Amino acid sequence: MVALSVKDLAAAYRKNVVLHDVSFEIKAGTLTGIVGPNGAGKSTLIKSLLGLHPILSGSVSFFGSPLEKVKKRIGYVPQRGSVDWDFPTDALDVVTMGLYGQIGWLKWPSKRHRQKALEALDKMGMADYAQRQISQLSGGQQQRVFLARALVQDADLYFMDEPLAGVDAATEKAIMITLQELKAKGKTVLVVHHDLETVEDYFDHVLLLNRTVIAHGKTEEVFTPELIAKTYGGRLKLTKEGMGYGHLVKQ
Amino acid sequence: MSYTAWILLTASLVGLTCGLVGTLLILRRMAMMADAISHTVLLGIVIAFLATRSLHGIHMLVGAALAGLLTAFLVQWLHARGVREDASMGVVFTTLFAIGVILIATQVGNAHLDVEHALMGEIIFIPFNVTQLPVVGEVPLATLTLLIVTILVIALILLFYKEWKITSFDPALAASLGIPVGLMHYLFMTMVSVTAVASFDAVGAIMVVAMLITPAAAAYLWTDQLRIMFVLSGLFGVLAAFIGYYTAVWLDTSVSGSMAFATGLIFLVSILLSPKYGLLGKRLRPAQGEVK
Numbered sequence: 045m046v047a048l049s050v051k052d053l054a055a056a057y058r059k060n061v062v063l064h065d066v067s068f069e070i071k072a073g074t075l076t077g078i079v080g081p082n083g084a085g086k087s088t089l090i091k092s093l094l095g096l097h098p099i100l101s102g103s104v105s106f107f108g109s110p111l112e113k114v115k116k117r118i119g120y121v122p123q124r125g126s127v128d129w130d131f132p133t134d135a136l137d138v139v140t141m142g143l144y145g146q147i148g149w150l151k152w153p154s155k156r157h158r159q160k161a162l163e164a165l166d167k168m169g170m171a172d173y174a175q176r177q178i179s180q181l182s183g184g185q186q187q188r189v190f191l192a193r194a195l196v197q198d199a200d201l202y203f204m205d206e207p208l209a210g211v212d213a214a215t216e217k218a219i220m221i222t223l224q225e226l227k228a229k230g231k232t233v234l235v236v237h238h239d240l241e242t243v244e245d246y247f248d249h250v251l252l253l254n255r256t257v258i259a260h261g262k263t264e265e266v267f268t269p270e271l272i273a274k275t276y277g278g279r280l281k282l283t284k285e286g287m288g289y290g291h292l293v294k295q
Numbered sequence: 296m297s298y299t300a301w302i303l304l305t306a307s308l309v310g311l312t313c314g315l316v317g318t319l320l321i322l323r324r325m326a327m328m329a330d331a332i333s334h335t336v337l338l339g340i341v342i343a344f345l346a347t348r349s350l351h352g353i354h355m356l357v358g359a360a361l362a363g364l365l366t367a368f369l370v371q372w373l374h375a376r377g378v379r380e381d382a383s384m385g386v387v388f389t390t391l392f393a394i395g396v397i398l399i400a401t402q403v404g405n406a407h408l409d410v411e412h413a414l415m416g417e418i419i420f421i422p423f424n425v426t427q428l429p430v431v432g433e434v435p436l437a438t439l440t441l442l443i444v445t446i447l448v449i450a451l452i453l454l455f456y457k458e459w460k461i462t463s464f465d466p467a468l469a470a471s472l473g474i475p476v477g478l479m480h481y482l483f484m485t486m487v488s489v490t491a492v493a494s495f496d497a498v499g500a501i502m503v504v505a506m507l508i509t510p511a512a513a514a515y516l517w518t519d520q521l522r523i524m525f526v527l528s529g530l531f532g533v534l535a536a537f538i539g540y541y542t543a544v545w546l547d548t549s550v551s552g553s554m555a556f557a558t559g560l561i562f563l564v565s566i567l568l569s570p571k572y573g574l575l576g577k578r579l580r581p582a583q584g585e586v587k
Contacts, residue, residue, distance in 0.1 A: 058377050120471040127465045131322060132521045141461050145472035150454055177519040193468075261492050 046108070047072040047201050047232040048093070053102030055085070055092040059253075066102065068260045069250060070234065072200075075227045077237040077247035079262075081276050084254040086236045087123065090203045091231050094120055106201060116145060119188050119199030123206050128212060129179045135173040135189045139164055142193035166191040169218055184215030191219055202226065220246055243267055265271045299540075301422040301435055306540055306554060308441040309494045309506055310532025312448050315489045317511030318528045319452075319483060322463045322521075323553070329507040331388035332484065333491045333500045335366040337413050338395035340492060345402055349565065354580060356489050363488020364481060366391060392438040416499030418550045437496040447464040448486055453524070455479070498551035505555035506532060513558075513565040516572045531561050 062085040070076060075103040078086050091097035095103050095111050099285055104113045119142075139161040140153050147153055158292040165171050170189040173181060181189065186205055194202060208216050223246075226286040234251075237243060243250060249270065250259040250266045259266045259275075296304070341364025341459075343354040357381050366387055373383035399413075425433040452459065461469045470476045475552045485506070506551045510531035514524045537552030546553070567575050 049466075091467070096467055096470050115471070115473040118471065120468060122465065122467045126467060128322075128324075131464045132515070132519050132524050133460070133464065134519070137460075138464070141465065141468065142472075144457050144461050144469070144474065147457070149458075153457065179519075197472075 045072040049105045051103045054100040065256050072232050073230045074248040074249045076234045076241050078251045080253035117200040119194045119202040121194045121204040134175050138189050139192045142196040164195040168192045184211040187211050204235045206236050241273040298422050304306045305438045305497050306536035307533045308445050311529045312445040312490050313506035314510040314528035314532030317507040318525050321511040323581040326508045330383050330504050332363045332487050333503050334388050334392040336492045337361045338362050338391045341395050359488045359492030360485045363484050367484035416497050416551045418497045430581045443450045502551040502555040506560050507560035509562050513562040516565045517570040
């Protein structure tokens, strides 16, 4: 089954076209890494798909339906830096926000909702921090809170914008285990990822992006030195000393 | 009720409603929008007056709401076309305000609407302009308007509490969940405009900015919880009303000026003493770092 289908998508910031002729299909139950250099339009792609950034042209469908009909089946984890962590709220409250769409208008979150949020926090190893003000969490802990918030949404298709950026090793492991579990449950996950060294270990599919789709497919077929070099232009040099095949260094 | 009691009640209502609306202004990082809207509501009032030849409650509220929405819309419109947000705000509100001033000077003449009154307000005249209500009897018109607006503001905050929270904290997530972020923005701008114009008679267009921003900024320093921030901010607003009134009586000076000054005092005390962020608190426990 196709979870996400994108045809000829184009998007711009002001007058600069940042994405053009973007077409791809994501199969349900896959874990895809979206990889490309800074300014390649990775975040813009996610935002455009979710209707958070206007698109110039093209069409997007989720499970064969337009976005409006399937919003409840889609989960989104924005970049950690996109929110104000000094906001007066605690970790449990942030996770509960993931349920606001289901709770509906004019209703307050109930005990059952808070329980669900607590379970998600527990799953991310954050139960002890439920009442902690969010500014007093470390970067990794904040990212776990965001992941827990995505989990309570119980979506079928997840978009995550750099969930592994600036987190500690333990958090990175916890997040990757969670993503693998989501995949095992038949969920579809798209992750914007910046660390080329871990792509092969983490993702079964890769979407190489630089303003348009350079290549998309199974990791072992697509994540090749030639295609990576093509994605990053001349700005990458492949090194093979010591670390083995595929180890890349930014110049 | 006595003359003093009416003034204190009116000033307290200004403090309360501005404190509540101000909390959202601070958290949505829109403090400067309060400045813009407090000026452009003048245009709304003048146009409402020209259209109806009346300065009574409901006309002013509708005029202000429309002016506020127009401001929010124009700022957004220019911003979407590549003008920086602060610059587009500065262009829009000064222009609309200037149109309001010109209209007062040329069209309104000697009606009970002058620039000085609009800027500074005159709370001491409020008890003289009364209206008759069943059961309670004579009530100053401005106080009644404020009471209605305060109830409206409290109701809207409670009804959409979780929507205010999520659209303030993480608008991108809110939008992805299907919560109408844009609609909430314009509803909020309407609330700011209506609050500003209801406070107009009492404190005027300039001082209302102090009432909107400063108590909320002070409350932000005392708590990590949104609901407590709302309550504290409203209380600080009321406290500023009392301190301001008695200071004005004592020094024989402007009530609105003293109220704005009192909000500044409360903020100063907060930034010195608040346990978490206060300068004194930091001095008292220098080594004990927060868990990072």
